[in-house]
Amino acid sequence: MTPISLGLITGLALAAVAIAAAFLPGVPVRSILSGVSTAAMSAAGVFTGALAMAGATGKLVVPIALPLGPLTFEPDRLGGLFMLIASGVGVLVSLYGIVSVHGASASRTSWIALAVFMMGMQYVPAAADVLSFLLMWEAMALGSTVLLLAEHASRRRVSSAAVWYSVMSQLSFLFILAGFAVLAAAAGGTTFAELALVSPTSTAGLTAFVLLVIGFGSKSGLVPMHVWLPRAHPEAPSHVSAAMSAAMVKMGVYGILVVCVRFLPGGPAWSGILLLTLGGLSAVYGILQASVSSDLKVLLAYSTTENVGLIWLAIGASVLLGAYGLTATSATSLLAALLLTVSHAAFKTTLFLGAGSVLHATGERDLDHLGGLGRRMPWTAAAFGIGCLGAAALPISSGFVAEWVLLQSLVHGTRLNGAAVSVTVSIGMPLAVAVVALTAGLAVLTFVKSYGIGFLARPRSDAAAGARESHPLVRVVLVVAAAIVVLLGLMPGPLASVLASVVAEDGARRPGIVDTIGMAGVSLPGLGALLDPIALVILAAVVAVPVLAVTIASALRHPQRLGASVWGGGGERTRPRMQYTATSYAEPVVRVFDDVLKPSRDVEVTHAGESRYLVQRVKFSQNLTDVIEHRLYRPVLSAADRLGVRARVIQNGSIHLYLLYSFAAILIVLIVAVL
Amino acid sequence: MSNSVFSELIGLSAGALLLTSVLTVWHRSQRASIRALAVQGFALAALVAVVAVDRKDVELVPVFLLVLALKGLVLPWVLARRPGVVGTERVRIDIEDESPLLNPVATLVAAALLGMVAYAVTWPLVASSPSAAAHAAPVGVAMVLIGFLVLVTRRRAISQLVGFLALDNGIATVAFLISGGVPILLEFGASLDVLLVTLILQVFSRQMRATFGDTDVGRMRELRD
Structure with a gap:
């Protein structure tokens, strides 16, 4: 058994330990044991990743009872690097999680989800065939969704963030699946070695490239598929947002690197321009x-x-x-x-x-x-x-x-050699x-x-x-x-x-x-x-x-005189409210990029009594919206909503109508059968 | 039984079945519809008897008795029996007349069209079989379709039950005409099912009356959401 397969097995075993430890009663015990096991699993990942990155080989084959062949994990050098990144982040995040979690984030579900999330993230880059890649990818998506949802009871925005996140991650999964399907159909196999045989300039290769760019781009949070990011990251518990941002979006990067370096190396110039523009x-x-x-x-x-x-x-x-x-x-x-x-x-x-x-x-x-x-x-x-x-x-x-x-x-x-190409x-x-x-x-x-x-x-x-x-x-x-x-x-x-x-x-x-x-x-x-x-x-x-x-x-030679501000009249006049705030500091940027940011500002002035000149208070509020979300997603969502409302007509609760559907179906079937 | 007598008798009972089916659509009065359904049950039993005599099949005798008892007597009686309970007082409530979604003339036209459709779709079956019984098979299919028409167009729960039973009779008719009936065990099970459904729906319609004051199934829409 090679060190890499040993490392991979150890990682899975420690993930199982972390999940088992999550069932323990008592928040402190559970947090310490499960957190330490997750950190240990990540440490095993660091070890495996570093070995793979250094060029060691070895694999772990998990036979499964599906007619699809076994799951194969065999990290190459690139996979090793991303395994190292994911698990390195994993070690820090799990340790941080041990002491920082409280309330819903320290629940059994959350600790299980963290272990699953970390495991998925570490094994995505280790996968050597489509099935194991997608399986681990889904484990990663599922674990992170559950973690994001953990605090839904205490904050209302969490559930909406979770809906956005899960919809976007499932859409991304759909595109990745479609891309792999196209590649696998052209290659006649699902192992990565077989997929690499597809010609990068063939129709299948280019179709798969575009599909995979959309899928992995969405997971990486690229514009215009970024909408889940500014919702999910803030609402997730901090250690989870760290893992999502530092490691999970990197899996999108890993995906596109695998596509560009391993599956379809030497793609046409426009594919480069596409990536460059995005x-x-x-x-x-x-x-x-x-x-x-x-x-x-x-x-x-x-x-x-x-x-x-x-x-x-x-x-x-x-x-x-x-x-x-x-x-x-x-x-x-x-x-x-x-x-x-x-x-x-x-x-x-x-x-x-x-x-x-x-x-x-x-x-x-x-x-x-x-x-x-x-x-x-x-x-x-x-x-x-x-x-x-x-x-x-x-x-x-x-x-x-x-x-x-x-x-x-x-x-x-x-x-190239002094001449423009x-x-x-x-x-x-x-x-x-x-x-x-x-x-x-x-x-x-x-x-x-x-x-x-x-x-x-x-x-x-x-x-x-x-x-x-x-x-x-x-x-x-x-x-x-x-x-x-x-x-x-x-x-x-x-x-x-x-x-x-x-x-x-x-x-x-x-x-x-x-x-x-x-x-x-x-x-x-x-x-x-x-x-x-x-x-x-x-x-x-x-x-x-x-x-x-x-x-x-x-x-030191000229000590500063203290205690007297020049125009202060002998008193301390500065107050915290006089300082720059984040909003005021960024105001020039908002002004310059007015057309893109579309800020809506509101200044509310309350006058003192009847006076027009004496102001009691001024309230300033500024609302910046994501213009892509408003222009691209909202119309689509509201169209879907309208369609849904219209579709309710066919399901209006009338028994007669439902019976009519069956009746029409029978008649149509009969007539079609005769014709 | 000679062939010609057999086909005459088959034709007679099939005609009776079709006629009663049309009557259930046409009648506004629920009582009349139920009566037509009872006649239909007798006609179906007669059809079973004819088939039994022709095939000299002893097994069909209990089926005949079952059909006669259930479809001719029990089910119409269950439908017609309407001692409603309003509050704690037992009062006799008259069966309301039906106000169908389609007027009688349109319904009859629709029934005629459905009959043609039934004949058209069973044509391959009729053409391939020389037996007189198979030739009458379109009647069964027409009964199914007309029963469905009743289901779709009637407002009252009881009228819908009538439609459902007419539909069931149509299925049974097709079965008897084409293959001399299904095995007795199956027939028994199906009959029990129909009886059970009728009883449950009967209770159900009584509940509806208690809740809404009448048995217009359109009111069920209010239960949505």
Whole structure:
């Protein structure tokens, strides 16, 4: 038995233990045992995934009593990577869950669902045939739906979010199923090895490609299939939203990577353009909605759409460039996609778990009611800050390295040996660069807002003022997650080399794509670019330390006078209400993107007595809606509603009418039989 | 029994069956409909007797008795028996007259059309079999269709029961004409079923009367949602 099959069996066994432990009475016992077992299962997944990623082989065959052949789990290098991501997130999330759950989220059902969810997520990338893939995919969807529904009794929005989520995930499943069916029919088999034989330019191949793009795109939360994301992520318990955002949407990415790299490699240029466009649209739209949202978790959910959009954009660029023979750049784009995936998993886990801690400590998700948490929750604030660095793609974070690689490949991608390869590429790549630049700018604004308004300044509500730092285990989890973000940001070289080998066809490390240089820095010899974050940090320190030293010394020499504000008339005049809020901070963005965001504002002025000039209070409210949801989904939904109402005419409760149906049916059958 | 006598007798009873079927559609009065149904039961029993004599089948004798008792006597009696209970007082309630959804003339035209349809659809059967009984099979199918017509067009619960029983008689007629009846056990079971359904629906219509004051099944719409 190979280590991989051992790891896979251990994982399943631990999942069974976690489910069994969930039946135990008593919330603390249940939470600890089930949570630890789930974490252990994920740890087994980390082990298996890492082995598979390093190139080890091995499989687990589960014979089932169906006329479809056994379930086969045999992770390859790419599968190993995603297994590692899913289970790495799984370890952190399960540990976080042990201490953070309460009420309905700590019920037996929830713990069972968590174990099923995690198991499904880990085994989707391990699957080596369609049936096991879809089975695990459904386990993942089912588990997450149940987890999302857990708190439906306490909040009304939960059930509506669950309806949206389950409808969208079933639609996505439908498209994936159809896509696989088309592929399997063309290939004459359901194992992934057989599916890879279908020609990428055949009608069947292209049909399957489009179907799978819709299916996996919907699971990844791409525009316009993103509507479930900003509903489901905020309403789910925080550790579940972390798992959904950091790991589950990655399964959509895994799906499309498998399609583009393994099943249908070398697709036509337009398939690349399709992915590029979808990704670019999602990136811009996602970050735009995130930048104006003042609900912390909604903001993070939209940011997920943005990040996944960037990943798809990178994959699309890779397909497009590959179609024009730009092999090195294409491979670099693919590497950027993987780096983005890993880095998003790391920082989004940190951010969602951090947001969970804030929610737990204050009961608030609305940034307009937060503030001043930096002093009250230093650990959470530090971890969240590092997560924000990652999400805003600022240096020393993993996000920076990933976007740097992406930009390198896009900027250098238009020319082959100095000659332009095609008009499409010459136009498409600069546009993609512009999209990435716009999203990077808006992302900085978004995360400056979420950190600055949420953690700095003074508390804007009593709840925020009374916040306490979270449980030690939560702090440990947050610190580990944040440390991964920084580690990947400072030492990207080794990871980049491994990732490059993951998607290489022969699995060999090709020195032409990416190298490790200096102090674990990364270099792209094909594009002549290199980045050594540690060296840069040292360089920055060399410059900054003397400046800081001089500043501090001079500050000490001239101590600041305290206690008198210049125009304050001797009194303390600033109040928390005078600070920027999340809404006011994002107001310029709303103004600029007025046409897309369609804000509806309401200013209500109450006058003091009869006076026209004395104002007692001013109430401002702003409502931002998802324009895609309004323009695309609402009409479809209301049409379906109208159709449903009209269809009730044929079922109006009259016995005579029902009898008439049978009568007509009999007559028709008789007459048809004679004819 | 000679062939010609047999076919005469089959024709006679089949004609009686069809005529009574049409009468159940045509009559507005529920009492008259029930009476027509009773006559239909006797005609069906007569058909069974003719078939039994022709086939010299002893097994058909108890079937004949069963049909005679159940369809000729018991079921019409159950339908006609209407001591309603209103409140705690037992009062005799007159059977209301039917106000069908389709007027009598239209109903008769529809019945005629259904008869033609029945003849058309059973044509292959008639053409392939030389037996006089099989030639009368369209009558059974027409009875089924006319019974259904009654079900669809009548408002009162009891009239609908009449339609249901006429439909059932049609099925039995087809069975006897084509294959000399179904095995006795099956016949017995089916009859018991019909009796049970009738009794239940009878109770049910009494409940309806207690709730709504009459037995218009259209009122059942209010029970929806």
